[in-house]
Amino acid sequence: MSNPIEGTENSQNTSSSRFLRNVQRLALNNVTNTTIQKNNTNPSSLTNFKSTLSSAKKEGSRIPQFTRDTVPRPTAALEEKGILTNNSINQLANSNPSDNKENQDPSAKKFGTLASIKEGRTEVPEERSVQESSSAKEIIQHDSSKSTEPGTIIVNKAVENEKLHPAGGQLELRSKETENDSGKKRPISTIVEQDLPKKFKVCDENGKEEYEWEDLDAEDVNDPFMVSEYVDSIFEYLHQLEVITLPKKEDLYQHRNIHQNRDILVNWLVKIHNKFGLLPETLYLAINIMDRFLCKELVQLDKLQLVGTSCLFIASKYEEVYSPSIKHFASETDGACTEDEIKEGEKFILKTLKFNLNYPNPMNFLRRISKADDYDIQSRTLAKFLLEISLVDFRFIGVLPSLCAAAAMFMSRKMLGKGKWDGNLIHYSGGYTKGELAPVCHMIMDYLVSPIVHDEFHRKYQSRRFMKASIISVQWALKVRKNGYDIMTLHE
Numbered sequence: 001m002s003n004p005i006e007g008t009e010n011s012q013n014t015s016s017s018r019f020l021r022n023v024q025r026l027a028l029n030n031v032t033n034t035t036i037q038k039n040n041t042n043p044s045s046l047t048n049f050k051s052t053l054s055s056a057k058k059e060g061s062r063i064p065q066f067t068r069d070t071v072p073r074p075t076a077a078l079e080e081k082g083i084l085t086n087n088s089i090n091q092l093a094n095s096n097p098s099d100n101k102e103n104q105d106p107s108a109k110k111f112g113t114l115a116s117i118k119e120g121r122t123e124v125p126e127e128r129s130v131q132e133s134s135s136a137k138e139i140i141q142h143d144s145s146k147s148t149e150p151g152t153i154i155v156n157k158a159v160e161n162e163k164l165h166p167a168g169g170q171l172e173l174r175s176k177e178t179e180n181d182s183g184k185k186r187p188i189s190t191i192v193e194q195d196l197p198k199k200f201k202v203c204d205e206n207g208k209e210e211y212e213w214e215d216l217d218a219e220d221v222n223d224p225f226m227v228s229e230y231v232d233s234i235f236e237y238l239h240q241l242e243v244i245t246l247p248k249k250e251d252l253y254q255h256r257n258i259h260q261n262r263d264i265l266v267n268w269l270v271k272i273h274n275k276f277g278l279l280p281e282t283l284y285l286a287i288n289i290m291d292r293f294l295c296k297e298l299v300q301l302d303k304l305q306l307v308g309t310s311c312l313f314i315a316s317k318y319e320e321v322y323s324p325s326i327k328h329f330a331s332e333t334d335g336a337c338t339e340d341e342i343k344e345g346e347k348f349i350l351k352t353l354k355f356n357l358n359y360p361n362p363m364n365f366l367r368r369i370s371k372a373d374d375y376d377i378q379s380r381t382l383a384k385f386l387l388e389i390s391l392v393d394f395r396f397i398g399v400l401p402s403l404c405a406a407a408a409m410f411m412s413r414k415m416l417g418k419g420k421w422d423g424n425l426i427h428y429s430g431g432y433t434k435g436e437l438a439p440v441c442h443m444i445m446d447y448l449v450s451p452i453v454h455d456e457f458h459r460k461y462q463s464r465r466f467m468k469a470s471i472i473s474v475q476w477a478l479k480v481r482k483n484g485y486d487i488m489t490l491h492e
Helices: 002-034 044-059 078-083 087-094 114-120 135-138 157-164 166-183 217-221 233-244 258-278 280-296 301-319 326-332 337-351 362-372 377-392 401-415 423-428 432-447 455-462 469-483
Strands: 197-201 209-214
Touching: 002 078, 157 217, 209 423, 233 362, 233 401, 258 280, 258 301, 258 326, 258 377, 258 455, 280 301, 280 362, 280 377, 301 326, 301 337, 326 337, 337 455, 362 377, 362 423, 377 401, 377 432, 377 469, 401 469, 432 469, 455 469
Parallel strands: none
Antiparallel strands: 197 209
């Protein structure tokens, strides 16, 4: 028969163990959401635990005595933070993990038992702070609005999980860091050391310095499309070729009333060229082929339109990627030229010119000068309009294309108030000085202030696509002539 006193003691022990488990779980819940304060030796979890015990004493509960066998197992997070005393660590080393399974940390089931921590996992030294670890940089969140004291760091549960299972946490964090680093790029320095371009001097026969220019092609060494190694040889060849392919004005006068007829034909070609949306190089080549052919062959007046159509058809096949069909060219003549006539005219023109279509396009020279002008889109668009004047006006026949391109850039810079014609512009234009550009510039001014003859040409450059270059140029020229300004010394 059992003793009632022993039954009472057993019931008290059972109730005290249950109370102890509740107290421990409450303490563990407080530890997971605690705040670690700098330079604070007493952790908040221990303070909460003591306050809980003191409240239990006031209520009159029986507090069991702690022995080596009944001490509950503390969490690994508290062990790594170094907040346990030496006595508790000794008790932890001698305790059996199989005893008091009910009093074990419930989080230990997820992150591993304490015995696995003892077997081979290293401890984190006390001096190592949470901020120094790479994982803490991703986990720690600073919230100034929630922190009550300056310097308080709020740690979420991921830090406690890392403390409970350091090996597994490090592996997971390393894998995350590897994934993040794989998507990152190495920082690129924004400071780039640029070498100053080399400068060269050009002197006359007496050794007097004329101008100084810079090697702007050196910056295009790594760009294969700019062919900086061969650019000087290329333009030297183009300057030789423009003399060979230049039509002569005297030979054109063998045609009766060629001046007026050519203006009408060129105005129509500009209209068809703009309607088909062809490249500017196509129009320059077509009119050059037409002028060279008319210099060698005498053509009747009713066949001039056939000559112009055939020349534009040849140039489009030479310059364009997708050339319009011959049916489109025939339909634009309103029945004046059939498809067979255009084909026959194409053959006859090519035989007359001996299939020599090499022509140094003025656009190539204009692009070369734009390099010295820092590729300004405004001055280049105005220069395109002024350069095309040399194409449609009869007075410019016999003038070198490179000289016309240089004069067009000179005039466009004057319109924008850009200043003088410096050494770089002289060199990259082909060596043309202000004195050599003056006659061509005055011819361009005469065309701008004269009544409009090529209305399709002016209408083409009145669009927003070309920044209304024709309107701006004509108004500027009229203003300069009215005030009597010298265009060669303007804005200098």
